[in-house]
Amino acid sequence: MRIVIADDEVLLRQGLARLLVDAGCEVVGAVGTATELHRLVQLSEPDVALVDIRMPPTYTDEGLVAARQIRETYPGVGVLVLSHHVESRYAMRLLEHHPGGSGYLLKERVSDIAVLADALHRVAAGECVLDPTIVARLLRRPAFPGKLQELTEREREVLGLMAEGRSNRAIAERLFLSQKTVEVHVTHIFTRLGLEVESPDDHRRVLAVLAHLRAR
Amino acid sequence: MAGLAGVGSAVRRTLWPVVAAVGLLTLALVRRNPAYSPAGASIAGVAGVLVPGWALAATGLLTWAKRPSSRSGPLLAAAGISWFATEWNNPGIGSAAAFTVGLIGYGMCPAVVAHAVLSFPSGRLDSSAERLAVGFAYASSFFLLGVLPALFLDPAAQGCSQCPRNLLQTAGSPVVQEHAARTGAALQMAWSLAMVVLAIRRLLRSSPVLRRWKWPVLVAGAGYLGFVAADSERQLIRPVLGYDAWDRRLWFAEASAIVAIGAGVALGWLRGRRTRNKIARLVVDLARSPPTGGLRDVLAETLGDDSLRLAYPLSGGGLVDARGSPLIVDGPATTLVRGGRPMAVLTHRPGLLDDPATAEEVARTAGLVLDNERLQAELSAQLQRLGASRRRIVAAADAARRRLERDLHDGAQQRLVTLLLQVRVIRSRWGPGADPNMLALAGEVETELTCAVNELRQLAHGIFPALLGDEGLAQAVEAFAEGADVPVKIACLEDVRLDPTVEAAAYFVIAESIGRSGAHTATVRMSRSSRLLRLDVELDGGDDAGGKPWILDLEDRVGAVDGRLEVLRTETGFVRIGAEIPCAL
Numbered sequence: 001m002r003i004v005i006a007d008d009e010v011l012l013r014q015g016l017a018r019l020l021v022d023a024g025c026e027v028v029g030a031v032g033t034a035t036e037l038h039r040l041v042q043l044s045e046p047d048v049a050l051v052d053i054r055m056p057p058t059y060t061d062e063g064l065v066a067a068r069q070i071r072e073t074y075p076g077v078g079v080l081v082l083s084h085h086v087e088s089r090y091a092m093r094l095l096e097h098h099p100g101g102s103g104y105l106l107k108e109r110v111s112d113i114a115v116l117a118d119a120l121h122r123v124a125a126g127e128c129v130l131d132p133t134i135v136a137r138l139l140r141r142p143a144f145p146g147k148l149q150e151l152t153e154r155e156r157e158v159l160g161l162m163a164e165g166r167s168n169r170a171i172a173e174r175l176f177l178s179q180k181t182v183e184v185h186v187t188h189i190f191t192r193l194g195l196e197v198e199s200p201d202d203h204r205r206v207l208a209v210l211a212h213l214r215a216r
Numbered sequence: 217m218a219g220l221a222g223v224g225s226a227v228r229r230t231l232w233p234v235v236a237a238v239g240l241l242t243l244a245l246v247r248r249n250p251a252y253s254p255a256g257a258s259i260a261g262v263a264g265v266l267v268p269g270w271a272l273a274a275t276g277l278l279t280w281a282k283r284p285s286s287r288s289g290p291l292l293a294a295a296g297i298s299w300f301a302t303e304w305n306n307p308g309i310g311s312a313a314a315f316t317v318g319l320i321g322y323g324m325c326p327a328v329v330a331h332a333v334l335s336f337p338s339g340r341l342d343s344s345a346e347r348l349a350v351g352f353a354y355a356s357s358f359f360l361l362g363v364l365p366a367l368f369l370d371p372a373a374q375g376c377s378q379c380p381r382n383l384l385q386t387a388g389s390p391v392v393q394e395h396a397a398r399t400g401a402a403l404q405m406a407w408s409l410a411m412v413v414l415a416i417r418r419l420l421r422s423s424p425v426l427r428r429w430k431w432p433v434l435v436a437g438a439g440y441l442g443f444v445a446a447d448s449e450r451q452l453i454r455p456v457l458g459y460d461a462w463d464r465r466l467w468f469a470e471a472s473a474i475v476a477i478g479a480g481v482a483l484g485w486l487r488g489r490r491t492r493n494k495i496a497r498l499v500v501d502l503a504r505s506p507p508t509g510g511l512r513d514v515l516a517e518t519l520g521d522d523s524l525r526l527a528y529p530l531s532g533g534g535l536v537d538a539r540g541s542p543l544i545v546d547g548p549a550t551t552l553v554r555g556g557r558p559m560a561v562l563t564h565r566p567g568l569l570d571d572p573a574t575a576e577e578v579a580r581t582a583g584l585v586l587d588n589e590r591l592q593a594e595l596s597a598q599l600q601r602l603g604a605s606r607r608r609i610v611a612a613a614d615a616a617r618r619r620l621e622r623d624l625h626d627g628a629q630q631r632l633v634t635l636l637l638q639v640r641v642i643r644s645r646w647g648p649g650a651d652p653n654m655l656a657l658a659g660e661v662e663t664e665l666t667c668a669v670n671e672l673r674q675l676a677h678g679i680f681p682a683l684l685g686d687e688g689l690a691q692a693v694e695a696f697a698e699g700a701d702v703p704v705k706i707a708c709l710e711d712v713r714l715d716p717t718v719e720a721a722a723y724f725v726i727a728e729s730i731g732r733s734g735a736h737t738a739t740v741r742m743s744r745s746s747r748l749l750r751l752d753v754e755l756d757g758g759d760d761a762g763g764k765p766w767i768l769d770l771e772d773r774v775g776a777v778d779g780r781l782e783v784l785r786t787e788t789g790f791v792r793i794g795a796e797i798p799c800a801l
Contacts, residue, residue, distance in 0.1 A: 015640070019641060089687065
């Protein structure tokens with residue numbers, strides 16, 4: 001898997017590159033600004049770009065803007081954004097336009113190479129990735145009594161994994177269930193919550209689930 | 217200035233008996249030798265000599281006394297005396313010096329009257345055309361009708377045995393004398409007609425108020441100049457000494473026109489008094505129920521200028537309107553002064569207050585209300601400055617918070633994450649044969665660092681939520697509800713960007729109300745009209761909120777952006793915190 005890194009912190013860039021190489025990835029370049037990132041992506045056509053959300057010059061959302069541009073210009077290049085922000089709004093901004101091939105992880109995940117590598121692979125494969133902490137925060141959110149409380153514990157687990165962007169197959173593997181059972185759960189959850197999705201095993205369902213969780 | 221004014225009033229007082237005496241002496245002269253005067257020997261002639269001269273001189277002296285700053289008074293007085301002077305070339309005058317003065321001053325009256333009329337009421341000429349015409353009138357009257365004929369007049373040679381000696385006489389030459397007089401008459405006709413045109417032009421160009429004041433004087437003056445032009449024309453076609461019936465009629469017409477000029481000036485005083493009464497009445501009405509900025513409307517109506525604006529000078533410099541908002545004065549402006557101190561500045565149509573007397577009237581009659589409004593304006597300006605400074609302080613504090621949040625994210629947090637990564641790199645370098653104790657220790661360090669990153673994130677978010685700056689109030693409130701410890705229902709939101717200080721004030725009202733009150737649940741409503749942002753936080757459970765220090769903090773914050781905050785307890789037991797904040801998009 002060929003990866004490019006964009007982060008304005010040199011030490012972090014180097015450390016990340018080293019860990020990723022150790023994990024068997026090929027790091028084809030590491031840069032510090034969004035402009036350099038565009039040039040790098042154009043030149044090297046990587047599988048995934050690993051992008052920090054805050055970069056010069058304003059240190060606000062350069063990473064998100066760059067990610068969207070890359071997804072639009074190079075549909076074959078996946079983008080994984082690393083962010084300090086735990087608010088789902090920032091993730092939604094990334095995912096709402098191009099849920100497939102986009103990912104949003106909290107920055108401290110860089111130390112958990114297994115999670116990072118998994119996310120990179122999924123994004124490269126065109127899946128959608130959302131940090132479990134953000135999903136957990138949404139699920140844990142105290143709320144007025146609603147439809148979510150009517151779900152069983154297992155259904156809530158499935159819902160969370162769906163929100164993280166996992167496919168039915170991945171959910172089945174993770175929960176040691178048959179794919180058939182997961183599909184039943186998914187259908188049930190969607191009926192309960194009143195959600196409608198054309199294809200139940202699609203990264204667009206992530207958006208539907210997230211919209212529901214955020215809107216409570 | 218005071219000394220000069222003192223000298224002026226002394227001169228003025230001496231002039232009264234002088235004018236009276238000059239009039240009587242001139243009359244005596246005319247009566248003694250009526251053949252040499254158009255007045256003739258009739259009783260009407262007596263009135264024709266005395267009334268115009270005295271009338272003009274008296275109105276001039278009175279105007280001088282009433283408005284020492286205007287040059288019209290002395291000019292009118294001079295015009296009155298110059299009317300008498302036309303008679304002093306009468307041979308019966310006896311004295312050679314007086315006779316010579318009479319010869320020179322013979323033609324001056326129309327020029328002085330034209331000057332006084334055209335420059336009424338300020339005594340100043342507006343345009344260079346007027347200055348040119350008046351200058352030309354003086355010059356041609358003085359040289360062509362006065363000095364030049366006098367130089368070549370030999371009274372004895374022309375058969376005037378009783379004439380006193382002509383002190384200016386160089387050589388007797390009736391031809392030169394007649395040529396000069398004829399040219400003078402031709403020019404007098406020309407400039408008189410030009411002055412009529414200028415008088416009409418001046419009337420048309422005046423502001424309505426001044427026009428009402430000026431027209432009697434200007435119309436009478438134009439009439440007088442018309443008669444003068446006709447008189448000159450007669451002298452051109454029939455240059456012989458002596459006066460026929462037509463000459464006499466014209467002379468009486470001129471005399472009547474001059475009396476009318478004097479009457480016009482007097483009418484102006486009456487009008488001035490009426491205007492003053494009108495202003496005074498309106499000001500009294502205003503004093504009973506004074507709306508802010510009401511004086512401007514009154515003055516605009518009284519002076520007939522809708523564009524009029526009233527500005528008040530602040531003691532610290534600068535001008536403000538009646539509401540205390542800073543004002544920049546451009547275009548014509550008149551400062552109203554009272555007791556040597558500027559009270560207000562009026563901006564108006566050009567020419568509206570050309571006459572300083574009107575401004576003085578306004579300052580005098582509207583004085584109390586002006587003072588009152590000026591104090592109010594100064595107070596409002598101070599309040600506005602205070603409000604602005606309060607707002608700046610809060611904005612600066614917000615900016616500092618925001619900077620701190622960024623520094624924490626981009627500095628400390630970034631460092632911690634890098635550290636975390638480096639520990640991880642070290643761990644991976646140790647490889648499979650590493651000391652398990654060291655591995656466990658490295659694991660603990662990682663855990664601690666992750667905790668620190670999380671805590672720092674919460675701290676930074678509490679200082680200033682990044683989303684508030686990045687995406688605005690609505691997104692920040694939604695994110696707040698997402699992470700709140702209690703259920704927060706957002707009933708409605710307005711997703712528009714507002715002023716950062718307004719956004720921050722609104723955000724902290726919502727966040728602090730819910731976070732500090734200890735409520736079990738909360739409902740947030742937010743709506744915006746064109747100029748007002750309304751917030752409503754309904755809290756179920758928790759403390760009473762009223763009078764708590766954090767509520768006072770919120771009141772200060774909302775107050776700094778000119779908003780207000782209120783805390784209510786509803787019948788159903790909820791605490792409702794409402795805020796209204798002015799906002800412009």
